[in-house]
Amino acid sequence: MQLLGAAGVVGSVTGGADPAMAAAAEGALDTDGGYRPPTGLAENSAAKATALGWIDDQASAITGLNDEIWEHAELSLREWKSSLAEAEFLERAGFEVTFGTAGFPTAFTATFRQGRGGPALGFSGEYDALPRLSQRKGVGHHDPREYIHDPFAPGYGPGHGCGHSALGSAAAAAAAAVAEAARAHRLPVTVKFFGSTAEEQLIGKTYAVSKGVYDGLDAFLDWHPSTSNATGWGTTTAMTAVTFTFLGVAGHGGTPLGNKSALDAAVMMATMSEFLREENLAPSGRLHWVITNGGEIPNVTPEIAEIAYYVREGSPERVRVLLDKVIAISEAAAKASRTRVQHKITSACWNQLPSRSFAELMHDNMRTIGPPDFDGEAQRLAQDLQRSLGLPQKGLHDEIGALTPPNPVFLGGGSTDVADISWQVPTVSMGTALAPIGTKMHTWSTASCAAAGPGRAALLAAARYLAATAVDLLTQPARLKAVKDEFARRTQGVRWKTALPDGYEPPMYEPPAWFLERTGQSWPPENITWPPKRVVSQEEFSSLGPELGPQE
Template sequence: MCDLHDPSDHDHAVRTGDGLSRRRIMQMLGAAGIATTAMAATADPAMAAASDEAAGLAAADAAAYTAPGGLAQDSDAKRTALGWLDRNASRITGLNDEIWEHAELSLREWNSSLAEAEFLRKAGFDVRFGTAGFPTAFTATYTRGKGGPVIGFSGEYDALPGLSQNKGAGEHDPKEYVHDPFAPGYGPGHGCGHCALGAAAAAAAAAVAEASRRHKLDVTVKFFGSTAEEQLIGKTYAVSQGVYDGLDAFLDWHPSTGNATGWGTSNAMTAVTFTFLGVAGHGGTPLGNKSALDAAVMMATMSEFLREESMAPSARLHWVINNGGDIPNVTPEIAEISYYVREGSVARVTSLLDKVIAVSEAAATASRTSVRHRITSACWNQLPSKAFAELMYDNMRQIGPPAHSADAQRLARELQSSLGLPESGLHDKVSPLTPPNPVFLGGGSTDVADISWQVPTVSMGAALAPVGSKMHTWSTASCAGSAPGHAAIRAAASYLAATAVDLLVKPELLAGIKEEFRKRTEGLTWKTALPEGYEPPMYEPPAWFLKKTGQSWPPENITWPPRRIISKEKFSSLGPALEPQV
């Protein structure tokens, strides 16, 4: 999504025309070569649960499948919800623009979380900050009547580092340029569109609450403002603490390059940081120094050799050296390299992670440094819901694609030109609903996945970024704060609200969705992928934020201050001194 969560990366690949998706083409070309991988996957319980067979459904053939109609109902309650969205359109896009301007990084979304929470408070929700101990996470609840279903919505608001961009600019033009003569860079930006994600989801939750008030529909609407999605921290830990227990249905969306939903799965993932410790010394007299950076570079190099023989087509392995020293004439005493290890299930991630850890130990041995690692997050693959996706698709089909203006399409074509892509603009259709590919080829990950094992969950994407582009780019940040983002928000909020209202006015739909969930999870017990004793990373909030949200510091679930990481390594011996040559 976001990092990690882009529906176009999953099996319900977004199509940009009437042809086959990239995923389908890859499957057709490569299925024979990875048949062994496919057979191994079916033996994995978590991957098997994501298959249609687990729900007692016949594996659908893409060519023969036709999405059912008549699921989405035109009701007074739905018209009320959609009307509320229309009347409050400027407030909703205003919320997006405010969060876009803040562009706050994971775990530090002080102003962004407050803005989203205040929007919901004005809509009649009770707001409580500090969900699962995270200062910027909150739960907003609206209840009408007794005994109604509990419907959850997912909100996010964190930006990405280095993706600052002026809104509506058609070429790379950072809004915040970091001047440093030795290390220039860019400030943070909403290169994954979480400003839009949170704004549309909050608007949908408010619209459903309004429909329940006006039409006396019993319901509890719960909105979960989640921190640090880009690092897959906020929801994975919150699920392990029971935050999402008691829900009947959960609705999720993510900005994308197309308009689509589906019932494919995603990759499980573990994020891990390796810390190498050496001995500092003058670069001009390096003998006996121990370079932690050398160790990190060796690890990065050796881990690349895992790709041919240790990584299936569903696997992903990517890394960044996030601490490599400051100046060349001081041998780096501490260096850190972080990996995202992805595979089709937690068990398969563990197998690959063990190999990555072995590489770290080899690098430490070769460099005479020491190494330790800490897991910062871990999530499951997503459990799909065919029935939920079919209901969402019927609503998307009835409502139609985002109404992108001529200005929005012009910006998209300018961005495509800047990126060397065909100038086709923004996706202007709702992609057909098709079955997931029978051979899972991997892709992105999402911390919504852990929620999907607790409650039936549907995800969809709405076109915010140009066709052919990707999330996690400056071009997405340009769109997220301007016309393309505004249109995507209005469409996404409508899709979410309309689907949720159908669950209220047609309870048989919710019953069917829950029955499929029961079948998929039968005999399989979810257990968090986070390690025993895990403490989530956090930053200490400013005093004004704690006061405004009624929190105290630190929360009970972390050790504060954190334990310091200090090198105790000794200089390396060169052996006995050599006798001088005469």
């Protein structure tokens, strides 16, 4: 099986084919090395010309939206100003906006309808930044825009190191352009834009899918900033995010006997989990962690410590097997340190179900439209960043990447909460080159590009690719039918069930009063317990046994 790959040895030992991996692999090996992407799928039409013309006419407003969200640089679940900016952009384009999708304050659904009986097309928008990736835009060396002075723990503010300011702006522009084309040419359609919170923690969409938010769509279009201009029909890794909280007893570091260090437990867990790599972590898996709370000062034994893990594998079932081993390690660390441990799953998603026919249509549109229009200034910034990072100075990818079948050996990689959507509705994903060749997402260098020349060119190109592909689905019913037929074939015999645990309540922050008033929401939503249960240690000092008497 194409996606089992090197992990197949483990699969054959445990027995049974994995239906999620089999569905994602369907049709990937029937090319015999001679695959040539079809051409002539993307059709020139008056409606497409209208959509692309609208993007050209509104280019300054679209890049201005990106710049505004980039300036806000708001973290997951707290995108107060960013979500409002995106929603207001769509309202001006004729969409009806409702905030509070699936109970998330900063999630919203924007809807446009033209006529009756047409398909329902969905677009994915994100706008959360990442912690500690602050960077001045257009600067070719590391220069944090927000530097946090602390003589004991200096740091940086948040930044758009994954380019979500551009992601949401391009997707909103594409949705608005399709709406404009539908109005002008009387094409029946429902266009739905889903403003999603907390993609960086894979929270917003996975939970919303479980609540039926994406039901009733005929196709879903997604994009993400990248280092290349490409699409394909590969899959992603399934993932579960879990936080372990260790509870001990605080005490003076100078008199440590009897104290119970929660930090010791977290460190032991981290160390033991590294020993999983040789015999329990397949090439398709990933296991990474960070200690999010380990104490503040050395002379106080930490009473509470937290370590967060992302557990990734090729399918939800394979994630579960690996996660059980990580949980067992947490229990061993707690026992060894005499602390108490509890864990909470914060998010969980499936591997993405790809669509070959959808990717072929997207690729033909990308090829027809051409690569992003990077000017000399954008290329110079990219080369400056590459020089600063010790990389070859190749600049930005200025071609459309070849469409090729997925690698026959699935070697793992990133995850996305779009994956859960892909099991409900045919989904296509693509990327445009917002970041320099050789760099990576989740870096300050990406933040430098996102609101500068590279980001602006990339997001306008992305908007064109998304809009053009969506219009083809409207004007060529046969293309939409092919996409839906493939989806039905791939999902036959596979029952999607959320990977989130029973009784799951999504994490949330209480919004400021002004935001609730502006968006017409009340607090708390019905799907969470508020205030949340406090996490407080009730542990006792550790006994050292009977006191030793004086020596005689």
